[in-house]
Amino acid sequence: MGRRWLSRMQYAQRSRHGIWRYRRAIPQALRAIAGKREFIVSLKTRSETEAQEPYLKAHGDAERYLHGIALLSTNAPPVTSDRAIAERGRAYLQQIGMPYVPLADLQSSASTGRGPSELEQRLTFVEDQLGINVDDPETRDDDIAANWRARAVLGTLPVPQFNLSDALAIYLEHKAPSWALLSPKRAKRSRLLVEGIFRSLTLALEGDKPLVSITRRDVRVFREFLLARSLATGTVNKYIQMAGTVWTVASRDIGLTVQNPFDGHAIAEVVHARDRRDVLTKAELAALLQRRVRMNTEIATILMLLSYTGARLAEITGLRCSDVIEDIENGGGIHIIIQPNEIRSLKNLQSRRKVPVLGDALACLKAYLAQRQESKSIGIFQNYGRDGGASAASTLLLKHLRAAGISEKTKVIHSLRHTIKQALRDVGCPVDVSNAIQGHTSGHVSESYGSGHSIAIMETWLTQAYKTLDLQ
Numbered sequence: 105m106g107r108r109w110l111s112r113m114q115y116a117q118r119s120r121h122g123i124w125r126y127r128r129a130i131p132q133a134l135r136a137i138a139g140k141r142e143f144i145v146s147l148k149t150r151s152e153t154e155a156q157e158p159y160l161k162a163h164g165d166a167e168r169y170l171h172g173i174a175l176l177s178t179n180a181p182p183v184t185s186d187r188a189i190a191e192r193g194r195a196y197l198q199q200i201g202m203p204y205v206p207l208a209d210l211q212s213s214a215s216t217g218r219g220p221s222e223l224e225q226r227l228t229f230v231e232d233q234l235g236i237n238v239d240d241p242e243t244r245d246d247d248i249a250a251n252w253r254a255r256a257v258l259g260t261l262p263v264p265q266f267n268l269s270d271a272l273a274i275y276l277e278h279k280a281p282s283w284a285l286l287s288p289k290r291a292k293r294s295r296l297l298v299e300g301i302f303r304s305l306t307l308a309l310e311g312d313k314p315l316v317s318i319t320r321r322d323v324r325v326f327r328e329f330l331l332a333r334s335l336a337t338g339t340v341n342k343y344i345q346m347a348g349t350v351w352t353v354a355s356r357d358i359g360l361t362v363q364n365p366f367d368g369h370a371i372a373e374v375v376h377a378r379d380r381r382d383v384l385t386k387a388e389l390a391a392l393l394q395r396r397v398r399m400n401t402e403i404a405t406i407l408m409l410l411s412y413t414g415a416r417l418a419e420i421t422g423l424r425c426s427d428v429i430e431d432i433e434n435g436g437g438i439h440i441i442i443q444p445n446e447i448r449s450l451k452n453l454q455s456r457r458k459v460p461v462l463g464d465a466l467a468c469l470k471a472y473l474a475q476r477q478e479s480k481s482i483g484i485f486q487n488y489g490r491d492g493g494a495s496a497a498s499t500l501l502l503k504h505l506r507a508a509g510i511s512e513k514t515k516v517i518h519s520l521r522h523t524i525k526q527a528l529r530d531v532g533c534p535v536d537v538s539n540a541i542q543g544h545t546s547g548h549v550s551e552s553y554g555s556g557h558s559i560a561i562m563e564t565w566l567t568q569a570y571k572t573l574d575l576q
Contacts, residue, residue, distance in 0.1 A: 113155075113156070113159050113284075115127055115128045115159075115162075115163065115166070116147070116155065116159055119146075122150045123146060123147070123148065123149070123150060124146075124147040124149055124150065124151075124152070124155035124159075125144060125145060125146045125147055126143070126144065126145040126146075126147060126158075126159055126162035126163065126166065127142060127143075127144045128142065128143045128144075128166050129141065129142055129143075130142060130143060130170065130173075131170075134170070134173050134174060137173050138173050143166045143169060143170070145158075145162040145165070145166075147159055147162065151426070153424060153425075153426040153482070154426070156285065156445070156446075160281040160282060160284075160285070163281050163284075164281050167277075171195070172195035172198055172199060173195075173199070185264070186262035186263070186264040186265070187264035187265075189252045189255070189261060189262055189264075190261045190262055190263070190264050192252055193252050193253065193255055193256030193261045194256065194261070196252075196253050196256050197256050197257070202226075202257065204256065204259060204261070205222070205259050206259040207258055207259040207260050208259075209259065210222055210223040210226065210258070210259055211223060223258075226257050226258055227258070229257055230248070230254045230257055230258065234251060234253055234254050234257075236248060236251065236254055248260070265314050265316075266314065266315045266316075266354065266358055266360070267312045267313060267314050267315065268302060268305060268306055268309075268312050268313055268315065268318075269302075269306075269312050270315070270354070271302075271315055271350055271351060271353075271354035271355075272298065272299065272302045272350060272354075274353060274354040274357050274358070275298065275349075275350040275353045275354055276295065276298070276299075278353050278357070279294070279295075282444065282449075283295065285444070285445060285446040286446060286448075286449065287446070287490075287491050289491055290448075290449075290491055294449070297346075298346060298350065301343045301346050301347055302347070302350070304326070304329065304330065304343070305326055305347055307329070308325055308326040308329035308330075309322055309325065309326065315351070315354065315355070315360060315362075316360065316362055318351075318365050319365055320365045320369075322365065323344065323347075323365050323366050323369050324369065326344070326347070327340060327344060327369055327371070330343055330344075337371050340371060341370045341371055344366055344369050344370065345366075345370070347366050348364055348366030348367060351364050351365075351366055352364055381514060381515075381516060381518050381519050381521075381522050382512065382514040382515050382519060382522070383519060383522045383523040383525075383526045384510065384515060384519050384520065384523045386573055386574050388508070388509075388510050388515070389411065389520075389523065389573060389575075390574065391508040391509055391510070392407070392411075392504065392505055392508045392510065393407070393408075393411060394508070395504045395507060395508050396408070398504070398507075399500075399504060401472055401475070402472075402485050402486070402487055402488060403488075403497060403500055403501065403504075404468070405468055405469060405472040405485075406420050406421060406485060406488065406497055406501070407501060407504075408464065408465040408468040408469070409440075409461065409465055409468075409469065410517065410520045410521070411465065411520050411523075411524075411575070412461065412462060412463055412464070412465035412524075412566075412570070412575065413440070413459045413461065413465070413524070413541075414520065414521045414523070414524025414525060414528075414541065414542050415442060415459060415521070415542070415543070416455075416518075416521060416543075417494050417497060417498055417501075417517060417518070418448050418494035419442045419448075419450070419455070419543075420485075421447075421448075421485050421488040421489055421493045421494045421497050422445065422447040422448035422483070422489055422493075422494070423440060423442075423447075423483070423484045423485070423489070424445055424447065424482050424483055424484065424489075425482060425483070425484055426482075427440055427441045427442070427443065427445075427484070428440055428441075428469070428473065428484065429441060429458075431559075437460065437461075437462075437466070437559075437563075438460070438461045438466055438469060438470070439458050439459060439460045439461060439559050440458070440459055440461060441457075441458050442455060442456060442457050442458070442459060442543065443456050444456070446482075447482075447483055447489045447490065447493075448494070450543075455543035456543070457540060457541075457543050458559060458562075459541060459562065460559050460562050460563045460566065462563060462566055462567060462570070463570055463575055464575070472484075485497075498517055501517045502516060502517055505517060521542065523573070524541075524542070524569065525538065525542060527569035527570070527572050527573050528541065528565060528566070528569045530569070530572050531565065531568040531569050531571075531572060533565040533568070533569065534565075536557070537557050537561060537562065537565055538565070540557045540562065541562050541565070541566065
């Protein structure tokens, strides 16, 4: 993997003990306020692959830390705007380890009788550390109002106005670490998509409106604007959902508590015959799998994994070697971990999951991995684990599907995913287990509870589903 990963992780290095760590020099101008020369975090692994995820967290923490001390620096621009006051005030609280609590909440919290109240403690801090006489009613209020640190401690920071453009900037900053794992072309494509959606939103609403002023009516205006441009229903829904995601990320970051106006605006799609993806019959699935002898080893292995897991094609072509886990203690079984990486991202949060590999697919995967043991490539599929690799695999697999006598246009390679879904439904598999296997979401909050279903539970239901399809 080495060079491609390290070229994007400029602050990653090994310690003398071989442990990966995040090491970043603090700019000279900020070292006095930081009290140190470097920002160093151990990534707690010797594996380059396993180091990627903790690297992203460390990088995000470092960015926020450096931004915070830059705001506190005496060389920072004068604090004049509400936003600058709010940002520097919150950064100051983070440095001294004190949470921001609005003044009204401080005033309403009574003392326990065993010591001073939170408000009294903060007033003491303001007097001792910031030199403001809080007992002098003639000067106290003016002195506090003129000192942004005191306003932060006493919960009177202003609430700055954030516009749509600010929400976009916050989202792009939030996504930057994960996009750094992607190829430059893919990262650029993802960024341009979001920027294009917000350009359309700004045009539809005739300006860069404040976030708090966006209403559900505005979202309907945006929806009609997109439909008037003759965009497909699915595309319109995607744009609205993406705008809602940006809103969620930004509102969480700035502490906005207004309900997301983009929720609940999806248009019911009319699925035309040409757009459906029908399931394959047993005979059609068997005919397709018999074509394996005419395929190269990579494509044949990809086909087997698709047929037995019901995963998306890009999820399979984008697997890394480290995503294949062998359970030696339980008979040498294998499961795959589907997670975002530098080869490809995932459709949504629920797509991140573990899926067992069973039956003939297990034997096929083991044989394929055995023959390429010497390779140092990070991706399992050397020819298809790249940008555009899933599309190339799809084109080739579709040719084999048509050659197998499956000519209906509603039956394509993605039909394998629908076929597994239907088989799980036919054997009475619980919906939540089926969703866990295929990375679907029902929208229930409870899906985020716990650690998910065990591999053993998934194996049980998949085995039953295979029997209905005559898979071994």
